[in-house]
Amino acid sequence: MNMKQTKLEKDTIIGVTTFSNPLLSISKTIIKSICIVxxxxxxxxxxxxxxxxxxxxxxxxxxxxxxxxxxxxxxxxxxxxxxxxxxxxxxxxxxxxxxxxxxxxxxxxxxxxxxxxxxxxxxxxxxxxxxxxxxxxxxxxxxxxxxxxxxxxxxxxxxxxxxxxxx
CATH class of the missing domain: 2.60.210.10 (Apoptosis, Tumor Necrosis Factor Receptor Associated Protein 2; Chain A)
Structure with a gap:
């Protein structure tokens, strides 16, 4: 398992999504609220x-x-x-x-x-x-x-x- 896979797995668990737009050269992080149902x-x-x-x-x-x-x-x-x-x-x-x-x-x-x-x-x-x-x-x-x-x-x-x- 490489470092990038580990970060993605961790982000999924805590509800963080990182995305980037190569056209605008920006990167944003969205923290999702976690619901317990x-x-x-x-x-x-x-x-x-x-x-x-x-x-x-x-x-x-x-x-x-x-x-x-x-x-x-x-x-x-x-x-x-x-x-x-x-x-x-x-x-x-x-x-x-x-x-x-x-x-x-x-x-x-x-x-x-x-x-x-x-x-x-x-x-x-x-x-x-x-x-x-x-x-x-x-x-x-x-x-x-x-x-x-x-x-x-x-x-x-x-x-x-x-x-x-x-x-």
Whole structure:
């Protein structure tokens, strides 16, 4: 292994890219921000009966990443007259620390998907405040039923996502 290969390998590990433009006789170094990404996944039940959606309660799943706790909320409610489901992430800490993280959520099936990307809200913001601001992945009931892909009484919807932070 020669010295140039070693430098390139090191640059790749720490996220530094060096490039030069021979026409302008310049050389620049770009330091890329390194992201650490973790995956999350949960499966929730969806109801085909719209009256059940109106009375559904919310589900909470707690994840521990980066030495911090995150709450994935999944809730059914009426948005106007339309029954919907909503998934969003809250950070167990203050708003300033929550700003250091980003997340994405996804539901899908049959070559279709809905995605959401945002910054987790602080746990200090109540779940109703987050829900009422529509700051999350909103899934219309008919799409949730389509994604659940089952004719059975109990339908399952898989919510996947990732949480990351810049290093």
């Amino acid at each position: 973790v995956a999350l996944s949960t499966t929730v039940n969806v109801n085909s009966n719209p009256q059940e959606v109106e009375n559904a309660t919310w589900m909470l799943t707690v994840f521990n990443f980066f030495g911090r706790q995150f709450c994935l909320h999944f809730e059914a409610f009426q948005l106007g007259t339309a029954p919907v489901y909503m998934a969003f992430l809250r950070f167990m800490g203050d708003e300033n620390e929550a700003q250091k993280f980003s997340y994405g959520l996804e539901v899908g099936a049959h070559s279709r998907k809905l995605t959401w990307q945002g910054i987790p809200r602080s746990i200090r913001d109540g779940h109703r405040k987050v829900r009422d601001s529509h700051d999350g992945l909103i899934i219309p009931r008919n799409m949730a039923l389509f994604f659940s892909g089952s004719d059975k009484e109990e339908r399952k919807l898989r919510v996947t996502g990732r949480i990351w932070r810049e290093e």
